[in-house]
Amino acid sequence: MILKMESLLLLCGLFSITVCEDIMNEAIGRFGETEEVSSTLSMLSNKNLLDVWWNQVNNPKPGLLVIDLQNDFINGSLAVPEAEDILELCQEIIDSKMFTKTIFSKDWHPSDHISFFSNLGERELDPAWREKHPGEIKMFDEVVFARDPPYTQVLWPDHCLQDTEGSEIHSSINYPFLAFEILKGTDSDIDSYSAFFDNGGNGDTGLQSIIKDFVTEVVVIGLATDYCVGSTTLDAQKIGIPATILTDASRGVAAETTESMLARVKAAGGQVSTWPDWRDSLETWSRAKHLADTLLATHQHNHSTHIYTSTIILLVSYIIVAFIR
Known part of the structure; x- marks a missing residue:
């Protein structure tokens, strides 16, 4: 028939x-x-x-994103408070063998990078912004450079200069077998907090192609929660990868901006957890719902x-x- x-x-x-x-x-x-x-x-x-x-x-295939555990962020020119306190736990997580892929990110700035306070005079500030902010510009201030559209930038100390000791991963951190490494902030004229894209939302670092079709979710640890860790988590959620920040394996520059970033992550559908809680959640409905919510969103x-x-x-x-x- x-x-x-x-x-x-x-x-x-x-x-x-x-x-x-x-x-x-x-x-x-x-x-x-x-x-x-x-x-x-x-x-x-x-x-x-x-x-x-x-x-x-x-068939869970979690990936681990280890963000900017570099000397300058730990005990160098832009040291994050209590950064050294998370190194042992970060290594434990890296060594846990729970992750399909482990990717390390590094700030990798040229000497003329736009984020450096020392380079403030090298680029024109937006005239409209400058008219409203005529005072002295100081380290850690947020300024607006003349561009179409105008470009907002926090001014940091020189940090993570390419091929310097400050840009290297801290010596207490050991890479696992077959780890990946991506470099960000390599363009002189734009910063890159996220390990996925630059601050303009473009400038793909290559991280997406490494993990997008190979992991079911990512766990994000490292420095700093309120900038690079948080921005990476937000971008992961944006491109459809469920993402979780581990607060016990990350530290922020300031308490206020850290709390603000964690709230943004939650609002975007990301999760905020700790290493023990995340590890114990793998068979739970909360994790399954996080996967579902990200797919649907x-x-x-x-x-x-x-x-x-x-x-x-x-x-x-x-x-x-x-x-x-």
């Missing part, structure tokens, strides 16, 4: 429905039949994301996944057809 195309499509649809029902039943069996669980599953199903999410839940469902799923469905259907024949 040869089935008509209409029958084949019906079989494909029925198979897909059965798969979704099976996933929902398994998920409810694991996480409970609460209103939140049921609502989340329904939204995932409506967006054709249920199978992707369930695969992430059952970005809705960047990879087309290749659809193709893969459709191919599997068609393959099964053809097997059914062959069996009936």
